[in-house]
Amino acid sequence: MSITIQKNKPILDRITDLQRITDLQHESILDRITNQNDQISLVDTVFKLTKQYQLDFRCLVGAIIGLEGLIGAGKTTFGRSLVKFLTKNNIKAKFFKEFVNPKLLKQYISNMKKYSYTFQIIMAIKRLEIYREAIEYAKTGGIAIIDRTLLGDATFSLMQYENGNYTEDEWTTYNEIIRDGTDLAPSLIVYFKTTPNKAYNRMITRGYVSEKDGYTLDYFTTLNNKYNEVMERAKKTYNVLDLDWNDEKKITNGILEKKDVIKTIYEIRKQILS
Numbered sequence: 001m002s003i004t005i006q007k008n009k010p011i012l013d014r015i016t017d018l019q020r021i022t023d024l025q026h027e028s029i030l031d032r033i034t035n036q037n038d039q040i041s042l043v044d045t046v047f048k049l050t051k052q053y054q055l056d057f058r059c060l061v062g063a064i065i066g067l068e069g070l071i072g073a074g075k076t077t078f079g080r081s082l083v084k085f086l087t088k089n090n091i092k093a094k095f096f097k098e099f100v101n102p103k104l105l106k107q108y109i110s111n112m113k114k115y116s117y118t119f120q121i122i123m124a125i126k127r128l129e130i131y132r133e134a135i136e137y138a139k140t141g142g143i144a145i146i147d148r149t150l151l152g153d154a155t156f157s158l159m160q161y162e163n164g165n166y167t168e169d170e171w172t173t174y175n176e177i178i179r180d181g182t183d184l185a186p187s188l189i190v191y192f193k194t195t196p197n198k199a200y201n202r203m204i205t206r207g208y209v210s211e212k213d214g215y216t217l218d219y220f221t222t223l224n225n226k227y228n229e230v231m232e233r234a235k236k237t238y239n240v241l242d243l244d245w246n247d248e249k250k251i252t253n254g255i256l257e258k259k260d261v262i263k264t265i266y267e268i269r270k271q272i273l274s
Contacts, residue, residue, distance in 0.1 A: 053089045057265065059272055061092075062138045064131075066149035068231070069192030070224055071215065072203030074245050078192070079145045081256040082265060092142040096134050099126035102210060109214030116160040117170045124153050124178050131184045149189060150181045151234055152227075159226045188272055189238050191231050192245040196220040241271040 067075040079095045086093035101122075108119040127150050134144035161171050194202075200220045203211055234240055243264065250257045 050089045054091060057091055057269060059269060060143045061141055063187040063272065064134050064138050064144045064146065065268065066146045066186040066189045067192065068149060068152045068189055069245065070194055070199035070220060070227065071211065072199040072206065073192040073194045075192055076147055077251060077254060077256060078264065079147050080254060081261050083145055084255060085258065085261045086143060094137055094142055094144055096130050096144060096146045098147040099123065099130065106210040109210055112160060113165050116165040120153060120157045120160065121174060121177065124150065124174065127153055128181050131181055135184065146186065149186060150178050151189065151230065154178055155227050155230045158230065159223055185238055187239065188268065189234065189240045190268060191240055191242050193242055194245050196224045198246050239271065241268060
């Protein structure tokens with residue numbers, strides 16, 4: 001069985017021809033794998049695409065990529081989707097999920113004045129543990145994808161400090177703890193930018209009871225302002241990629257469509273190589 005791809009057809013039409021195999025929308029890959037007769041067998045296509053991905057993304061081998069953004073922005077969905085795509089193409093990758101303790105989260109949301117410091121200290125310590133696990137994994141030649149970084153933790157804490165929910169001693173102690181992770185900077189931070197309303201509505205849709213009952217749109221608005229401020233400053237020190245993640249994307253069983261994953265990973269590649 002074979003599929004005919006005509007070079008003189010528009011790129012979107014050629015993608016449609018290959019839709020049963022892949023959701024590719026990267027024209028350069030199609031051009032590179034097309035033979036002189038423009039006849040590509042099903043097996044050869046899959047094999048050549050996999051090989052091409054392995055070549056294109058070898059610059060990510062050993063990288064640690066941190067995902068940042070508001071609660072509900074779409075970080076976790078993208079992280080899972082990216083790792084699934086990479087591993088399916090025989091590229092070693094692992095998604096390091098954010099530590100979540102439902103009871104602890106519920107306490108924090110219910111009384112931020114009382115629990116903000118304790119909550120963020122625990123999150124920072126857990127984040128450092130995850131960082132070190134990711135570093136060891138990356139040393140084996142894998143691509144480590146981390147759901148939120150210390151920079152994100154610091155953003156939440158800065159907001160709570162400015163809201164008067166930390167004492168000066170607590171703020172000093174917190175900064176001493178996260179300072180231990182300043183040498184653990186990821187290779188790249190991907191910042192999923194959304195409006196507060198968009199992230200808030202996505203949070204409501206996913207339906208975690210403690211979040212729905214506790215977080216407010218005002219909280220998201222304040223956090224978004226602080227995130228934008230911190231990420232802009234971070235660009236002086238870290239490699240940061242801003243992504244507009246406001247548009248709704250098709251998600252099936254918690255996984256993004258391949259075309260969205262492929263488009264984004266090529267943006268990540270470009271940023272890593274820049």
